[in-house]
Amino acid sequence: MEAPRLLLVLCVLLSLSEAREQNNMGCTLRCPDNSTCFNNSCVCKAGFSPEHISITDSCDDINECVPPNSVNCGPFADCKNTVGSYYCECSPGYKLKTGATKFMNLSENTCHEIPFPVWRLPSGISSKNLSAFLDKVQGLSRDLKSQAAEQIIKKFVGVVDGLLEAPGDIKNLSQRDTHRVATWLLSYLEHILRSLAQALPEGSLTYSSPSGTELSLVVKESGSGNVTAGQGHARMLLDWAVVAGAEDSSHAVVGMLSSQHMEKWLANASLALEPEKLVQLTEAKERPVHGARATLLSAVNSVFLSNTNTDKLASPVTFAFSHRPEEPGTELICAFWKNDSSGNGHWATTGCRRLGSGKNSTTCQCNHLSSFAVLMAHYQLEDWKLTLITKVGLSVSLICLLLCIITFLLVRPIQSSRTTVHLHLCICLFVGSTVFLAGIENEGGEVGLRCRLVAGLLHYFFLAAFCWMSLEGVELYFLVVRVFQGQGLATRWQCLIGYGVPLIIVAISAAANSSGYGHTAHCWLDPKRGFLWSFLGPLTFVILCNAIIFVVTVWKLTEKFSEINPDMKKLRKARVVTITAVAQLFVLGCTWGFGLFLFSPESWHDTVLTYVFTVLNCLQGTFLFLLHCLLNKKVRAEYRKWACAVTGNKYSEFASSTGSTSQQTRALRPSESGI
Structure with a gap:
């Protein structure tokens, strides 16, 4: 009995279903948009109202984001209405924990506030400009909850540009502190x-500020394959597998900030070469490499990922950097800015290698992330033989110059205006050579106060020495050409020229470019921007003037020797004139002219000139002592008196002078001519 009853119920249900389908198939109404025909009437779809309409009416969208239909998206999310539906998205300044961007109800996801780093100035750094910069950045963090993230990012880049272009009181910081601030700022930006x-929503963002700073961002769910980011200054290629961090693996960010305005902040930064690189350079150059002078050629490119553990990447990142042309004789290096334990930084190359270079472009590959740049390295080759010659030669000259100074002060028979010039020339050379030996090397690579002071003292005393050499030429001109011995410049005018002119030159140079004093490799004038000509200019002028005086005096000396003794043999006359001329070359400083022809230390002829220049000028004090003291008859007689006074023997002036008075008509030796 039960089976027939079940079959009857089933037949009834099938009949009703067939009747309903036939009714719908027979619906001939043309209903408005967003509605459907049912039982010969128009019914609005879900998300529209009213439920039933006529063919002349329309279905209106239900706004689920306003009462009485509003949905609950949570305290940190906003409802966004769509046609026939809605979605929830996190409010500005908040993000979904899962990394998605939209959700439909509160139970699906939860929004939380985006952390905004609060930074303070590095310890020991006081700067109004940096404090104002931090205040502006914190103001942007408050605006993040009312403005779109894209606009906040663009404003942030503008604030950074303003600081880099107009550092204000940061320029007054020492080089070490400036590098500390640069290290802090690069980390802060990331x-x-x-x-x-x-x-940001999923996608990419590229922005180039009016100042030329470029920002590239790519935001998307983590996946596989490669991604490319960058613009004109630099581009990079990396695997998405290394982008996402462990805490938020579903939402990945990769970005690059390229700035050309960091160059003055990182000026004179040291470059740490790997031991393997130093060995390779030593073998290639066939001499020890003392260090490298690095010049920034490209923009500084800071790279950051969602993944903060980027000290050792699973797969390397490839970069293509655009940069200025390099100078001949230099090497292009792929380097990164490395933060040390003290908060300072320097350029390093560990983990990076150069794949190749084209026209103003270099390709690099690195297995870690930081701030990268292309550097132009000029290696400082150490020639131990040249260093030995310099130290030994200057040490001997210092002893001779000290003896000269004592002689010119104590030997009364030779006192004259020329002796005054000799004395001050020896004093300037003595002080300059002492400072050179003690402080020319810049061991730490940092251009500090000590290095700048050494460079300033060397600049002044060597310029003063050349001014006194020019006065030597003037005195020689009066003595030989004008034959007005003793009628040269007065002592006060000599001191005014000898010490006043170099003081004016140094004062003007320091006022125009105080940062030009000191260099990372040595405490001397920085050759950048032609600052070296503040020394080479006066040097060239003095050498040219003294060279003219030298030619005139040698010609006059030849005539004088002929007048004194016409019967003197030509060979002897040539020997006397030659000895006198060579001696005057050192007195007048003409041997310094060899340094004006040193252009490329790599060439063999410049290497020869370097040795000649070093030997001649390191021994200048020795030649002065030989010429003005040992070869001077009056000085030798005074030395004998001193020796006899020390040993207790009796000195006889007659015995010392009989040999020199036996031949009155003989030609004057260079030492006896007063020249």
Whole structure:
């Protein structure tokens, strides 16, 4: 009995279903948009109202984001209405924990506030400009909850540009502190941009500021394959597998900030070469490499990812950097800015290698991330033989110059205006050579106060020495050409020229470019921007003037020797004139002219000139002592008196002078001619 009853119920249900389908198939009404025909009437779809309409009416969208239909998206999310539906998205300044961008109800996801790093100035750094910069950045963090993240990021880049272009009181910091601030700022930029990028919707963002700073961001769900980011200054290629961090693996961010304005902040930064690189250079150059002078050629490119553990990447990142042309004789290096334990920084190359270079472009590959740049390295080759010659030669000259100074002060028979010039020339050379030996090397690579002071003292005393050499030429001109012995310049005018002119030159140079004093390799004038000509200019002028005086005096000396003794043999006359001329070359400083022809230390002829220049000028004090003291008859007689006074023997002036008075008509030796 039960089976027939079940079959009857089933037949009834099938009949009703067939009747309903036939009724719908027979619906001939043309209903408005967003509605459907049912039982010969128009019914609005879900999300539209009213439920039933006529063919002349329309279905209106239900706004689920306003009462009485509003949905609950949570305290940190906003409802967004769509046609026939809605979605929830996190409010500005908040993001979904899962990394998605939209959700339909509160139970699906939860929004939380995007962390915005709060930074303070590095310890020991006081700067109004940096404090104002931090205040502006914190103001942007408050605006993050009312403005779109993209606009906040662009404003942040503008604030950074303003600081880099107009550092203000940061320029007054020491080089070491400036590098500390640069290290702090580069790390700060990465943290801020990484946080701001989390508030961006999925996609990419490229922005180039009016100052030329470029920012590239790519935001998307983690996946596989490669991704490319960058613009005109630099581009990079990396695997998405290394982008996402462990805490938020579903939402990945990769970005690059390229700035050309960091160059003055990182000026004179040291470059740490790997031991393997030093060995390779030593073998290639066939001499020890003392260090490298690095010049920044490209923009500084800071790279950051969602993944903060980037000290050792699973797969390397490839970069293509655009940069200025390099100088001949230099090497292009792929380097990164390395933060040390003290908060300072320097350029390093560990983990990076150069794949190749084209026209104003270099390709690099690195297995870690930081701030990268292309550097132009000029290696400082150490020639131990040249160093030995310099130290030994200057040490001997210092002893001779000290003896000269004592002689000119104590030997009364030779006192004259020329002796005054000799004395001050020896004093300037003595002080300059002492400072050179003690402080020319810049061991730490940092251009500090000591290095700048050494460079300033060397600049002044060597210029003063050349001024006194020019006065030597003037005195020689009066003595030989004008034959007005004793009628040269007065002592006060000599001191005014000898010490006043170099003081004016140094004062003007320091006022025009105080940062030109000191260099990372040695405490001397920085050759950048032609600052070296503040020394080479006066040097060239003095050498040219003294060279003219030298030619005139040698010609006059030849005539004088002929007048004194016409019967003197030509060979002897040539020997006397030659000895006198060579001696005057050192007195007048003409041997310094060899340094004006040193252009490329790599060439063999410049190497020869370097040795000649070093030997001649390191021994200048020795030649002065030989010429003005040992070869001077009056000085030798005074030395004998001193020796006899020390040993207790009796000195006889007659015995010392009989040999020199036996031949009155003989030609004057160079030492006896007063020249």
